Amino acid sequence: MTANGIGRWLTRLTLAGGLLASVPACATGDPEAGTAPPPTGVVSPPPPLPITTWVDLENGTIPLVIIAPHGGDLAPADLPDRTCTGCVLGNDTNTRALALAIASAFELRVNRRPFLVVNRLNRRKFDGNRDLVEATGGHLPLESFWNLYQARIDSAVAGAKRVHPRALVIDLHGHGHAVPRLELGYLLTATSLRLPDAQLGALVAQSSIGGLHRTAASGDSGVTLLRGPRSLGARFRAAGVPAVPSDNDAAPLVDQDYFNGGYNTSRRGSSLGGAVDAIQIETHYVGVRDTPESRFAFAEAFATALLAYLQDHYGWRPL
Numbered sequence: 001m002t003a004n005g006i007g008r009w010l011t012r013l014t015l016a017g018g019l020l021a022s023v024p025a026c027a028t029g030d031p032e033a034g035t036a037p038p039p040t041g042v043v044s045p046p047p048p049l050p051i052t053t054w055v056d057l058e059n060g061t062i063p064l065v066i067i068a069p070h071g072g073d074l075a076p077a078d079l080p081d082r083t084c085t086g087c088v089l090g091n092d093t094n095t096r097a098l099a100l101a102i103a104s105a106f107e108l109r110v111n112r113r114p115f116l117v118v119n120r121l122n123r124r125k126f127d128g129n130r131d132l133v134e135a136t137g138g139h140l141p142l143e144s145f146w147n148l149y150q151a152r153i154d155s156a157v158a159g160a161k162r163v164h165p166r167a168l169v170i171d172l173h174g175h176g177h178a179v180p181r182l183e184l185g186y187l188l189t190a191t192s193l194r195l196p197d198a199q200l201g202a203l204v205a206q207s208s209i210g211g212l213h214r215t216a217a218s219g220d221s222g223v224t225l226l227r228g229p230r231s232l233g234a235r236f237r238a239a240g241v242p243a244v245p246s247d248n249d250a251a252p253l254v255d256q257d258y259f260n261g262g263y264n265t266s267r268r269g270s271s272l273g274g275a276v277d278a279i280q281i282e283t284h285y286v287g288v289r290d291t292p293e294s295r296f297a298f299a300e301a302f303a304t305a306l307l308a309y310l311q312d313h314y315g316w317r318p319l
């Protein structure tokens with residue numbers, strides 16, 4: 001609880017029963033200490049937050065976890081708005097609906113669903129792609145929710161690894177940048193992506209697919225995994241959705257905005273090794289998530305691209 005929160009609670013306590021004024025100071029050696037009847041008008045502490053209703057976890061049967069951290073539809077009035085310096089408060093419009101559409105597309109296509117972790121809180125209240133302090137805006141009661149949210153992701157990742165020894169996490173977002181294309185984030189900056197292949201290739205081991213770079217079933221590695229014919233960007237492009245990096249869009253230009261991956265991609269990816277990779281997908285709005293028809297069409301393309309990617313590089317395919 002923050003100092004403000006404690007202050008509000010104490011204020012309620014005082015108003016309700018004058019309790020603060022009536023509590024006697026402890027008297028050393030007082031034989032009656034601890035035997036006095038409880039004061040009247042005692043107010044209970046605030047009820048626990050309904051944190052389990054603020055994150056949805058759906059178990060799946062594909063070694064794929066989709067996180068939707070910025071599409072939350074709930075903004076409880078008793079949670080303060082985040083006020084941290086530099087905090088971004090705007091939701092990624094319709095990305096919760098997009099994640100649900102994607103899960104349905106997999107089910108229609110292969111009768112299997114990805115694991116899904118959806119933050120239900122609006123970004124004004126909680127940011128599902130930040131460390132504890134920035135995610136909660138320093139509002140201490142939300143720490144238990146941040147822990148639960150991370151535990152839900154842990155659970156989904158563990159489930160995905162039970163489906164297949166190697167798994168992929170997709171952190172799903174929406175951007176408002178000028179160029180209408182997917183921005184695929186591997187923790188490699190735009191400046192790095194503009195490097196010549198030989199120099200960029202040396203950086204892929206530290207990317208969020210660093211583990212895949214060493215072990216891909218396809219034998220692809222380095223730059224080929226980022227923008228070769230079997231890269232995720234190439235698979236999306238072939239499915240009708242432009243993406244960067246990809247086989248025909250190697251890197252953002254110097255004056256173009258680009259998101260290269262955030263907290264979830266860093267924490268869940270394989271830059272330090274391990275059997276789980278992570279990629280941030282930033283989606284544009286029109287034609288992807290603006291209408292139910294757009295979301296349905298994009299979900300189809302997503303399933304096409306990811307099924308090919310999982311088969312190529314993870315050696316996984318639905319039975």
Ligand SMILES: [Zn+2]
Pocket residue numbers: 070092172173174
């Ligand atoms: Zn976002």
